[in-house]
Amino acid sequence: MDFEPPFQGTCKTLLQNPTHYHDKPSDVDECELPVIDLNNLNFGHTEREKIVSEVAQAASQWGFFQVVNHGVSQEVVNNMQYEQKRLFRQPFPKKVENNLLNLSANSYRWGNPEATCLKQFSWSEAFHISTTEIPTMRTEHKSLRSTIEAFVKTVSGLARSLAEILAQPLGIKPVYFEENCPARTSYLRLNRYAPCPFSSQVYGLISHTDTDFLTIVYQDQVGGLEIYKDGRWLGVKPNPEALIVNIGDFFEALSNGIYKSIKHRVVTSQKVERFSVAYFYCPSYDVVIKSCGKPALYRQFTLREYKQQTQIDVQEIGYRSLAPKTKNAIVAGGLSAFVFGVYFYTMRAVGGTDELQVAINKFEEEKGQKEAEASMPSKA
Ligand SMILES: O=C(O)CCC(=O)C(=O)O
Numbered sequence: 001m002d003f004e005p006p007f008q009g010t011c012k013t014l015l016q017n018p019t020h021y022h023d024k025p026s027d028v029d030e031c032e033l034p035v036i037d038l039n040n041l042n043f044g045h046t047e048r049e050k051i052v053s054e055v056a057q058a059a060s061q062w063g064f065f066q067v068v069n070h071g072v073s074q075e076v077v078n079n080m081q082y083e084q085k086r087l088f089r090q091p092f093p094k095k096v097e098n099n100l101l102n103l104s105a106n107s108y109r110w111g112n113p114e115a116t117c118l119k120q121f122s123w124s125e126a127f128h129i130s131t132t133e134i135p136t137m138r139t140e141h142k143s144l145r146s147t148i149e150a151f152v153k154t155v156s157g158l159a160r161s162l163a164e165i166l167a168q169p170l171g172i173k174p175v176y177f178e179e180n181c182p183a184r185t186s187y188l189r190l191n192r193y194a195p196c197p198f199s200s201q202v203y204g205l206i207s208h209t210d211t212d213f214l215t216i217v218y219q220d221q222v223g224g225l226e227i228y229k230d231g232r233w234l235g236v237k238p239n240p241e242a243l244i245v246n247i248g249d250f251f252e253a254l255s256n257g258i259y260k261s262i263k264h265r266v267v268t269s270q271k272v273e274r275f276s277v278a279y280f281y282c283p284s285y286d287v288v289i290k291s292c293g294k295p296a297l298y299r300q301f302t303l304r305e306y307k308q309q310t311q312i313d314v315q316e317i318g319y320r321s322l323a324p325k326t327k328n329a330i331v332a333g334g335l336s337a338f339v340f341g342v343y344f345y346t347m348r349a350v351g352g353t354d355e356l357q358v359a360i361n362k363f364e365e366e367k368g369q370k371e372a373e374a375s376m377p378s379k380a
């Protein structure tokens with residue numbers, strides 16, 4: 001099929017070398033992410049506070065959650081799926097030429113041709129579309145552009161509302177996002193995961209965290225997204241009515257580690273192709289991200305510095321690290337968890353010393369995991 005990128009060739013070369021063989025663990029348990037109903041968001045103070053509490057709790061315990069009654073209509077989502085499918089059916093040589101949609105260089109990506117072993121290879125293709133590029137996108141089918149416009153219009157509003165909700169328990173002013181995340185800095189990624197004959201050995205998308213404040217994903221009903229929680233991988237059960245939200249690295253740093261930017265990946269299927277759309281809510285390049293708690297667990301940084309550091313880290317240490325932590329990381333983690341525990345205590349009458357101890361244990365465990373899993377390179 002001339003629309004398929006040359007995945008096979010690349011993978012066969014990697015498979016021929018036994019030292020590059022990577023045994024992918026099979027059969028993970030499925031989980032249902034916390035589902036948060038946004039319907040009552042504008043129905044008064046008490047209703048809103050309940051949603052704030054649910055969102056903050058999911059962001060700190062899971063780093064991932066689902067939202068329903070999110071305001072993105074089923075029609076927009078269906079159109080998006082239809083147009084996306086059509087776009088990826090364009091011949092591969094046309095997709096690699098960036099003038100198919102008149103996007104900037106490197107907007108269309110597939111696999112990672114530089115991979116030296118299977119665990120670095122992603123059996124998928126994607127279009128990265130900066131929101132600034134949408135008005136000038138060339139498309140013979142105007143419906144693709146108008147569909148993307150409609151999707152971004154509602155999803156960007158949703159991203160901002162969620163960021164403001166997440167900011168509230170941290171004491172961060174809601175205008176923070178209006179001031180630091182102008183519409184032009186976010187982007188959309190259209191993903192396609194092709195059926196993969198080596199599905200037991202190759203991921204659709206290798207393990208990574210997202211470089212943004214938060215990501216909103218619409219996935220089709222095929223499944224394949226997995227998240228790393230409490231030391232194991234869990235499959236995310238698709239929910240046709242929900243959008244998936246995950247915390248990115250910048251919210252983890254801004255929240256001083258309270259919200260978790262957790263690793264996730266996509267597994268491949270032998271027979272079925274899968275589509276997803278991800279909206280990445282990002283700050284401007286030079287906004288300084290400072291942890292809101294004291295002592296700060298993360299040194300301050302900008303997106304520009306973060307991207308530069310990422311490249312250096314991947315070259316030098318083989319993986320991406322979220323800004324180095326201070327020496328007092330564990331104590332500070334406990335303190336932040338305590339402050340947050342108090343918030344939940346007042347909001348939901350839970351918390352206390354057990355919760356604090358659990359939070360500290362979890363923090364220590366995750367710190368250990370991050371260090372132990374230092375060998376997995378991540379995509380930016
Ligand atoms: O396809 C998915 O479900 C997740 C995509 C993702 O993690 C990403 O694009 O960063």
Ligand SMILES: [Fe+2]
Pocket residue numbers: 208209210215264
């Ligand atoms: Fe991601």
